[in-house]
Amino acid sequence: MTHLHIDHTSAISEFPNSTFVVSETEWQAATHGSSPMLEGYRRSHFDYAFDYRTVDFHRGDVDSYASFGRTFDLFGDGSLRLAYTPGHSAGHMSVICRLEKRDFVIGGDCFYVMGQLDGSEPAPPRPQDSHNLRRSLQELRLFRSQFPDAVITPSHDPDFYAAIAALRVATPQGPALGRSLGLAPLHAASVQLCECVLLAPRICRHISQQTGDLRRKGAFSSGFLDCLGTRGYS
Numbered sequence: 014m015t016h017l018h019i020d021h022t023s024a025i026s027e028f029p030n031s032t033f034v035v036s037e038t039e040w041q042a043a044t045h046g047s048s049p050m051l052e053g054y055r056r057s058h059f060d061y062a063f064d065y066r067t068v069d070f071h072r073g074d075v076d077s078y079a080s081f082g083r084t085f086d087l088f089g090d091g092s093l094r095l096a097y098t099p100g101h102s103a104g105h106m107s108v109i110c111r112l113e114k115r116d117f118v119i120g121g122d123c124f125y126v127m128g129q130l131d132g133s134e135p136a137p138p139r140p141q142d143s144h145n146l147r148r149s150l151q152e153l154r155l156f157r158s159q160f161p162d163a164v165i166t167p168s169h170d171p172d173f174y175a176a177i178a179a180l181r182v183a184t185p186q187g188p189a190l191g192r193s194l195g196l197a198p199l200h201a202a203s204v205q206l207c208e209c210v211l212l213a214p215r216i217c218r219h220i221s222q223q224t225g226d227l228r229r230k231g232a233f234s235s236g237f238l239d240c241l242g243t244r245g246y247s
């Protein structure tokens with residue numbers, strides 16, 4: 014999980030066999046703050062026994078990668094790196110997926126729309142720490158300047174996701190999605206699905222429109238499909 018804000022955690026229960034990874038700082042902020050709702054957290058989404066791991070970005074095995082000062086190589090093979098990009102929330106992180114031809118960076122809520130990465134629009138409002146958010150955005154911008162072919166995703170940009178959907182990348186086909194993206198590891202597809210497709214509001218609506226088709230294919234549980242139309246961020 015890039016972070017634990019309400020619009021990103023609402024479907025955790027739909028993945029009972031999954032292991033969730035979140036930064037230690039984010040976990041502490043989400044579970045110990047005095048005003049969770051004011052900080053964007055709904056503890057009922059994760060206040061139960063589900064399988065999760067935390068990553069401490071202040072440990073010695075954290076290393077820099079390209080423009081990112083603190084990253085953690087999740088599987089030890091460079092296929093999936095977690096980059097510490099706090100600011101929007103206390104322990105926000107981005108996810109760098111190594112594809113065959115380019116890196117695919119899930120920027121989470123560091124920026125909502127592409128204009129905020131470009132700097133043509135103001136940064137997302139109400140950051141937990143505006144200084145850290147500026148630093149994190151700068152790391153993402155530097156990464157893009159170093160690797161112009163990399164794809165860096167915003168979390169709430171309907172135009173961006175509409176463009177992806179138009180390319181048929183956003184169809185929820187599991188392994189087929191991974192192949193269409195040219196993903197090296199299948200788990201990268203899982204991350205992309207969870208963070209960018211399943212929980213992104215416009216795509217949720219896009220998927221909801223295909224509910225009957227998905228049920229017929231048995232792609233997801235009916236409970237999950239039902240949640241798409243009601244729990245999405247708006």
Ligand SMILES: [Zn+2]
Pocket residue numbers: 016018053101102122
């Ligand atoms: Zn958020």
